[in-house]
Every structure is written in C-alpha cells, then in structure tokens.
Amino acid sequence: MFLSFSILGGLVAQAQDFIENAQVSGSFQTDAQYYMLDKGIGITDLNGKKLGINGFGKVNYTNGNFSAGMRFEAFMPELNGFRSELNGVGLANFFATYDNGFIGMTVGDIYDQFGSGLTFRTYEEWSLGMDNALRGARVVLRPAQGITLKAVYGRQRYFWAPYLERDFNADDYRGIVRGADAEWDLNQSIAALNESKFTMRLGGSFVSKKQADQSSFYNIPENVSAAAARINLGYGNWAFGTEYAYKINDPSAINNFIYKEGRALLSSLSYSQKGFGAVLQVKRTDNMSFKSMYTGKQNDLDINFIPPINYTHTHSLPSMYTYSTQPNGEMAAQLQVNYTIPKGTALGGKYGTKLAFNMSQVNDIVRDSVSFGNAMALNQPGTLGYTSKFFAVSDHRFFRDINFEVDKKISKDWHLTAQYINLYYDIETIEGHAGSPVVKANIGFMDVTYKINKKQSLRLELQGLWENEVHKGYEVEESEKKDYQKRGDWAFALLEYSINPHWSFSIADKWNYGNPVEEYRDHYFTGTVTYIKDATRVMLSAGRQSEGVVCVGGVCRTVPASSGVSLTVSTSF
Amino acid sequence: MTLLLMALVVTGLHAQTKSDLPNVTLKDLNGKNVNIAKLSNNGNPIVITFWATWCGPCIKEHNALNDVYEDWQDETGVKIYSVSIDDSRSTAKVKPVVEGKGWDFEILLDVNSDLKRAMNVSNPPHTFLIDGKGKIVYQHTGYFEGAEDELYEQILKISKKKK
Numbered sequence: 001m002f003l004s005f006s007i008l009g010g011l012v013a014q015a016q017d018f019i020e021n022a023q024v025s026g027s028f029q030t031d032a033q034y035y036m037l038d039k040g041i042g043i044t045d046l047n048g049k050k051l052g053i054n055g056f057g058k059v060n061y062t063n064g065n066f067s068a069g070m071r072f073e074a075f076m077p078e079l080n081g082f083r084s085e086l087n088g089v090g091l092a093n094f095f096a097t098y099d100n101g102f103i104g105m106t107v108g109d110i111y112d113q114f115g116s117g118l119t120f121r122t123y124e125e126w127s128l129g130m131d132n133a134l135r136g137a138r139v140v141l142r143p144a145q146g147i148t149l150k151a152v153y154g155r156q157r158y159f160w161a162p163y164l165e166r167d168f169n170a171d172d173y174r175g176i177v178r179g180a181d182a183e184w185d186l187n188q189s190i191a192a193l194n195e196s197k198f199t200m201r202l203g204g205s206f207v208s209k210k211q212a213d214q215s216s217f218y219n220i221p222e223n224v225s226a227a228a229a230r231i232n233l234g235y236g237n238w239a240f241g242t243e244y245a246y247k248i249n250d251p252s253a254i255n256n257f258i259y260k261e262g263r264a265l266l267s268s269l270s271y272s273q274k275g276f277g278a279v280l281q282v283k284r285t286d287n288m289s290f291k292s293m294y295t296g297k298q299n300d301l302d303i304n305f306i307p308p309i310n311y312t313h314t315h316s317l318p319s320m321y322t323y324s325t326q327p328n329g330e331m332a333a334q335l336q337v338n339y340t341i342p343k344g345t346a347l348g349g350k351y352g353t354k355l356a357f358n359m360s361q362v363n364d365i366v367r368d369s370v371s372f373g374n375a376m377a378l379n380q381p382g383t384l385g386y387t388s389k390f391f392a393v394s395d396h397r398f399f400r401d402i403n404f405e406v407d408k409k410i411s412k413d414w415h416l417t418a419q420y421i422n423l424y425y426d427i428e429t430i431e432g433h434a435g436s437p438v439v440k441a442n443i444g445f446m447d448v449t450y451k452i453n454k455k456q457s458l459r460l461e462l463q464g465l466w467e468n469e470v471h472k473g474y475e476v477e478e479s480e481k482k483d484y485q486k487r488g489d490w491a492f493a494l495l496e497y498s499i500n501p502h503w504s505f506s507i508a509d510k511w512n513y514g515n516p517v518e519e520y521r522d523h524y525f526t527g528t529v530t531y532i533k534d535a536t537r538v539m540l541s542a543g544r545q546s547e548g549v550v551c552v553g554g555v556c557r558t559v560p561a562s563s564g565v566s567l568t569v570s571t572s573f
Numbered sequence: 574m575t576l577l578l579m580a581l582v583v584t585g586l587h588a589q590t591k592s593d594l595p596n597v598t599l600k601d602l603n604g605k606n607v608n609i610a611k612l613s614n615n616g617n618p619i620v621i622t623f624w625a626t627w628c629g630p631c632i633k634e635h636n637a638l639n640d641v642y643e644d645w646q647d648e649t650g651v652k653i654y655s656v657s658i659d660d661s662r663s664t665a666k667v668k669p670v671v672e673g674k675g676w677d678f679e680i681l682l683d684v685n686s687d688l689k690r691a692m693n694v695s696n697p698p699h700t701f702l703i704d705g706k707g708k709i710v711y712q713h714t715g716y717f718e719g720a721e722d723e724l725y726e727q728i729l730k731i732s733k734k735k736k
Contacts (some may be wrong), residue, residue: 023593027693055692060691062595067691099596113685116661123660123686126695185604199604234604241665268665277669307662312627337665338673351640354674407636415633415718449718457718498717535699535712572693 010117024057027535027572029126033079038563041522041544052079056092056126070094075129081559082129085159092157093124093133104140109133110152110518113180114205116231117305118245118288119262128557132302133157135176146188150181156292156301174293175211177303199234209292209303218257218382220321224250226262226290240265245288251381252294254327255287258385262287264306277338281309286388287447288367289327309334310360313421316492316510317463318443320548321425323362323399331393334360354407361401364394381393398422418446431558433483440468445492455500463492467514474516481517485561486547489514504530510546522546536571592707595691601658602668607681609688616705617650618728622678623689623697626653626663626670631698634716639676641721649732655677658689658697700724704731727734 032053035046058071071093075086095108111133113121124131136154143149154177155163161172168174183203187193193200208225228245247262263286270279290304306325309332313319336358341348367378367386403421425439445463452458453571471488491513496506500531510524526543547561596610612619622638624631638653645651655678657667664684671680689723692701695714702711702724711727713720 025593025693027695030694058693061690065596067596111685111690115663116664121661126616188606201604239668266661270665270669272669272672274672274674277671277673279666279669281665305661307660310664312663314627314629336669340673340675352675354578354636356673400668407632409636409640411704451718454719454722459718500717500719501713501723504717506580530715532713532715535693535714537714543600570695572695572712572714 004331018482020062022063023571024059024061024360026057027570028055028057029568029570030055031079031566031568033562033566034564035080035562036564038544041524041546041561041563042519043561043563049077049080052077052082054079054082054086054129058093066096066098068094068096078129080562081557083159086129088160090160092131092160099140102142104138106138106140107136109135109157110138110154112138112152113149113305114179114207115203115228115243115267116307118243118266119205119207119226119247119290119304120152120177120179121302122393123305130299130557131157132299135163136177137510144189146185146190148181148183148185151331152177152179156303158293158301170214171295172293172381173212173214173295174301175209177207177209177292178207179207180471181205183456197234197236201232203230204228207290207303209290211292211294214295219249220294221249224248224290228264230345237271237273239270239272240268246288247288248570250287250294252289253297254289254291255385256379257381258287258379258383260385261288262290263390264288266307266309275340275342279334279336281332281334283307283309283330283332284365284390285327286329287326287385288329308332308362309400310362311336311358311403315419315445315447315461315463316508317465317490318403318419318421318492319426320465320486320490321423321424321439321441323401324430326362326364326398326429329365329367329388330362330398331365332362334358349408349410351409354405356405356407357403358405359402360399362399364396364398366392366394381477396426396429397424398426398429413451415449415451416446418444422443435480436483436487437470438471439487442466442468456501457498459494459496459498461492461494461496461508463490465492470516471514472516474554476516484515484517485520486512486515488512488516488520502531502533504528504532506530512546535573537568539568541566576618593709594703594707595688597688598692599683599688601682602671602680610707612654612703612707614650614652614705616733617652618705618731619703620651620653620700620701620724620728621692621703622655623654623658623683623692624695624696625658626666627659630716632674633718634698634720635676635678636674636701637718637721638673638678641725642677645725645728649728651728651732654681655690656680656681656683658683658686658694660684660686702727702731705733 034051053076055074060069073092074089078086097106111122122132122134134154134156138152176430186200204226210223213220226247230243232241243266245264249259251257251259265284268281285306291301293301301407308325310323339355341353343352365388367388369376370384405419407417421443423441426530427433427436427439443465447461449459466489476484492510498504506528508526515521524544524546528541531538542565545562547560594610597608598608601607659667698716699714701709704710
C-alpha cells in the first residue's frame with residue numbers, strides 16, 4: 001500500500017516537474033495564393049490550379065537539458081514555383097535531444113553542419129521548400145574544454161518519400177549518410193591562450209554515403225567518402241580561415257556520370273576595426289556535388305553545401321538576376337569593404353555616413369582532356385571526365401557584380417540609402433536559357449524614408465535596371481521570344497506608409513518598359529497591407545508577380561509569373 | 574498525436590517558472606562560447622535581435638538601435654545581443670560589416686540556425702525583450718522606421734533604473 005502510494009507520489013512529482021519546469025514554444029505560418037487569369041502577362045490557363053497553400057506548424061518542448069519538437073507541414077497543393085513532390089500533408093520533422101554539456105544525443109531529424117559545410121550540411125529553408133534534414137541519430141561529445149566531437153548517421157528527407165529501404169520506390173532511392181567531425185579550439189583548451197590576442201581553431205571532418213548500385217549501365221561505387229580539414233586564425237583585428245575538401249569519385253546525374261574526384265577550397269581574410277571592415281574571400285570548387293541519391297537533380301538530397309560568395313541583393317530589381325552556385329565547378333572571389341565616415345566631419349555630417357563597396361566574380365574552372373593529345377572529348381560519361389589545373393581560371397565568366405552603397409541619415413526625419421550596381425550575368429549557364437545573350441546591366445536604386453512623426457513614416461523606393469545590349473529595338477527571332485520574357489530595361493517604384501507598431505500599406509509597380517519584345521512590356525502592379533502585432537504578421541497583397549528567381553543562400557527556385565491575391569500569416573509563441 | 578499536442582499546450586500554460594531562453598551555445602566574434610540560457614545582465618533587461626548581413630530591414634533596425642544604444646544603456650542598463658543567422662557563405666563578413674558600420678552590440682553567430690529554430694524565428698528581423706529573470710516579455714517581427722521607440726517603451730516598463 002505504502003509502496004504503491006510512494007511510487008504514485010514519485011510519478012506525480014515527476015509529472016509535476018515535467019509540467020512546471022517545462023517551456024513550450026512554437027510557430028505557425030501559412031502562405032496562400034489565389035490565382036487568376038491575366039491575359040496581359042500571358043496567363044491564359046491556370047491548369048486547374050486556383051489556389052495554392054503552403055503551411056507549417058511547429059512546437060518545441062524544453063525542460064532543462066531535454067528538448068523535443070516536431071513540425072507539421074501542409075502543401076494543399078503547393079504554391080506555383082515549388083516542387084510538385086511537396087504536395088501533401090504530414091508530420092515532416094520531429095526530434096528529441098538530451099544535452100548536458102558533456103554529451104549531447106539527438107534522435108530524429110537533424111540539422112547540423114561540419115565546418116563551412118563543404119562535406120556536410122543539413123538545413124531547412126521554408127521560402128524555398130528546401131529541407132534536407134537527416135533522419136537518424138547524432139552524438140556530440142565535449143570531452144575537454146575546447147574539444148568538440150560529433151557523429152551523425154541517418155537518411156535524408158526527400159519530400160514525403162518513406163525512410164525505410166523496403167518502402168522505397170525506384171525513384172526515391174537514397175543512401176545512408178554517416179559522418180564525423182572534430183574541432184579543437186586552442187584558446188579554450190590551453191590556459192595560457194585564454195586571453196591571448198592570437199586565436200586558433202582546427203577542425204576536420206569525414207562523411208560517407210552508402211548507396212546501392214541501381215544502374216544496369218554504370219558501375220556505381222557503393223561507398224563514397226569525402227573529407228575536409230579547416231583552420232581559423234585570428235590576431236587582433238585580423239582573421240583568416242580556410243577549409244579544403246576532397247571527395248572520391250562519385251558518378252552522378254549532376255556530373256554526367258564521370259569518375260573524377262572532387263575538390264573544394266574556401267578561404268577568407270578579413271581586417272576590422274571600429275568604423276572600417278574589409279574581407280576578401282576566394283573559392284575553388286571542382287566536381288563537389290555530393291548527394292545521397294546519385295540520380296538526384298537540382299538541389300535534391302545535397303549532403304554538402306557549397307557556399308556562393310557574392311553580395312546578396314534584396315531589393316526587387318537588383319535581385320532579379322541572382323547567381324546560383326554551379327555544382328560542377330567554379331572559381332570565385334569577393335572583396336567587400338565597409339566604412340563609416342565619422343560623425344562631425346565634413347562628409348560624415350551629424351550622424352556619420354556609411355559606405356560599402358562589394359565586388360564579386362565567378363568564372364569557370366579550366367578543363368583539359370584526360371587523354372594525351374586531347375583525343376577524348378571532355379566530360380564523357382563513364383570516363384575520368386577531365387583534368388583541371390588547380391589555379392587555372394577559365395575565360396568563361398559566369399557572373400560579376402560591382403556595387404557601391406551609401407547609407408546616410410540626413411536629419412532626424414530623413415534617411416537615404418542609394419546603391420549602384422554593375423552586373424554581368426551569364427543567363428545561358430545560370431538559368432539554362434540556351435543561346436540567350438549575357439545580361440550586362442547597370443542597376444540603381446534609392447530608398448528614402450521620411451519620418452512624419454513618432455508613429456508614422458513614408459518610404460519611397462525608386463529603382464532602374466538598364467541593359468547595355470538587350471533593350472528596345474534589339475532584334476529577337478520569333479522562335480526565341482520566350483527567352484526574352486524578363487529582358488531589357490526595367491523601372492520600379494514603391495511607396496510605403498507605415499504606422500508604428502502595427503500597420504503598413506504599400507503600392508508598387510514594376511515595369512518592363514524596355515523589353516525588346518513588345519508584348520512583354522508589362523506593368524506589374526501590387527498593393528500590400530501588412531499588420532504586425534508582437535510576433536504575429538499578417539500580409540495581404542494583390543496584383544501581378546513577374547517571372548523571377550527567389551534565392552536564399554545561393555539556392556534558388558524560379559517563380560512563374562502570376563496574378564492574384566496572396567495572404568501570409570505567421571506567428572510564434 | 575493530437576493528445577501529445579494537447580499535453581504540450583497544457584504544459585505550456587503551466588510552464589512559467591524558469592528562464593525562457595533555450596540551452597543553445599553560440600560563438601561570439603572572438604570565438605568564445607556563449608550559452609544563451611545563461612545570459613544575464615545583473616537583473617537589467619536584455620534585447621536579443623536576429624539579423625543577417627543580407628537583410629535590408631535588419632541593417633536599418635541595427636543602425637537605428639545603434640544611434641540610441643548609448644542613451645538606452647545609461648537610462649535603463651539594457652544590453653543588446655545581436656544574433657547573426659548568416660551561414661557559411663557570409664559568416665566571414667559579419668565582423669567586417671559590424672565594425673565597418675560601427676555597431677556596439679554583443680554579436681553572436683548562429684551559423685547553423687540552432688537558436689533561430691529554438692526561438693521559433695521565421696524571418697529576420699525578429700526582436701525579443703527579456704526581463705531580469707529571463708522571461709520573454711515582448712517580441713516583434715519586421716522593422717518599420719521608428720519601431721525602436723515602441724521597443725524602448727517596453728524596456729522602460731521593466732527597467733529597474735528609472736530616468
């Protein structure tokens with residue numbers, strides 16, 4: 001009797017702890033769009049899709065060292081521009097973690113990365129419908145101050161495909177991913193270096209995938225491994241970091257089934273002091289696409305992440321031509337300088353003036369025939385593909401962006417941001433528009449904000465994009481018209497009126513006035529109302545959306561032109 | 574499933590005793606580890622704001638906060654932690670951008686979006702106000718010109734220091 005009471009008592013106490021020391025938090029988001037016919041921009045058929053809805057809800061539970069969570073997703077059906085495989089409803093993600101500082105264990109869906117991600121990175125990007133979470137287990141060990149060891153094991157998310165091998169269809173087959181990473185922070189490990197101006201971190205990772213050879217034509221390796229080493233150094237205002245990765249032969253649909261090894265190098269050097277910062281980054285990648293399904297296309301089932309290094313534009317016209325990483329190889333460099341002209345100087349004025357300069361360029365790598373005397377053509381399936389000199393840069397330029405920005409608070413009420421961009425964008429390579437001429441453009445924008453009073457403000461954005469060659473009068477063959485849908489000159493204006501802290505009203509027009517094809521010289525009007533309360537945001541907009549590319553983190557999706565009404569509701573608690 | 578969800582929601586209603594901040598460790602700009610659950614500011618308010626080098630409204634918010642930060646510190650003792658969700662493509666830029674723009678906040682790097690997920694942030698900018706006991710008392714998403722004034726009113730409400 002007493003025993004059962006005390007057991008019950010113990011359970012109640014436990015339950016109480018489970019309840020009282022717990023925190024529950026979560027978030028919800030729904031993006032819906034109602035599509036309408038719009039002959040003006042060529043939408044004469046909705047293909048039976050009047051409504052698209054993407055939604056998720058997630059809940060996290062935390063109690064001391066324990067946490068667990070889940071995310072429910074619904075695509076009913078997916079919005080235009082998202083992959084049709086997303087269509088469906090279900091529990092997409094769940095996990096449980098215990099971490100006491102010495103050891104951390106996670107089971108379920110894992111997001112993590114080793115170093116800069118050249119060998120392993122799983123992440124989720126809602127706005128792209130992208131999620132390559134690893135479902136399995138992870139162990140993190142911190143055996144001594146400054147030392148972190150990690151191991152992961154599992155299988156990656158592929159839309160709604162089942163995770164068990166026996167349930168696989170031929171086209172959702174994917175392998176097991178196994179990885180380990182070690183990092184050593186010398187400044188934390190070695191007491192004498194604790195407060196040193198000199199900092200040093202070393203790391204290394206090893207990742208392998210185990211896949212079944214399903215090809216009747218090629219001999220696909222069943223184990224493919226990749227390894228990387230990295231170092232981060234700092235001294236006072238200086239910082240240097242580099243990572244080098246190597247992958248054994250990994251024939252795949254992306255690299256046209258060549259049996260060449262892959263390599264990547266990523267380095268950065270920066271100097272910063274109050275009011276001034278500069279960073280130089282360089283990158284070389286060669287055949288480093290690494291997927292847990294060798295037939296995977298686009299961004300499917302990426303095990304690693306090859307970071308693009310270029311400026312990320314967020315305004316409408318500057319972001320129209322956004323670079324996306326070329327998985328089979330590229331050489332890239334970027335320089336960025338930020339400088340604040342101090343307050344109280346002639347150019348700095350009362351509030352100081354912020355300047356930024358960025359230049360980035362991406363070229364192809366140089367590829368040579370694998371056979372003596374160039375007898376064999378490049379990149380033939382089933383061969384070693386090509387050889388490539390590590391430091392050689394091809395004349396084939398994919399992308400270049402040179403931009404300069406001024407950010408100035410003019411007075412208590414007026415604020416101005418202006419930017420000039422010179423762009424070179426090889427649309428044939430990046431977007432696959434065969435035969436389309438390179439986009440060479442000058443882009444300018446200014447963003448002026450006027451604070452009417454403590455609560456209300458007005459914001460005006462003016463933007464222009466002018467192509468050097470393709471504009472009004474450029475001859476376009478009838479059969480190639482479709483490739484010119486967003487080409488030529490553009491103008492954009494936006495006026496926003498906001499009342500703090502809740503309301504914002506804006507109208508915008510984007511106008512392709514200088515398209516070489518007359519029927520594409522369209523206006524894209526939109527009107528938007530936003531209501532924000534604390535962590536809740538409701539946004540309703542109506543109008544036209546031009547065809548374009550939405551990119552986050554160098555991963556992009558194309559958005560088809562559309563017309564209609566869209567609603568976004570998001571909240572967190 | 575529904576039961577579990579309900580149980581979680583019910584627990585949520587009762588869960589008000591401990592700090593709201595999750596047990597997530599991030600690195601600062603000098604590579605030092607900072608555990609978010611252990612953040613403290615001697616009982617004074619803490620602001621945690623999520624941003625990225627590529628987020629225009631975030632930069633505006635940070636510039637605006639930086640202009641008033643010194644006054645706010647004098648008047649309320651508030652401390653601002655600015656969490657960059659830049660991933661490996663732009664992590665190396667964070668320090669030069671922060672210094673180049675002259676910001677004075679404590680910068681933390683959430684390279685793998687661990688804190689972003691744990692605090693249920695969907696899109697930056699997203700700002701949290703935490704009182705001296707580690708409770709989230711106010712949060713706001715998005716930025717319009719002047720939103721910092723609203724934040725400051727909220728800070729004044731919980732500040733022990735009076736003007």
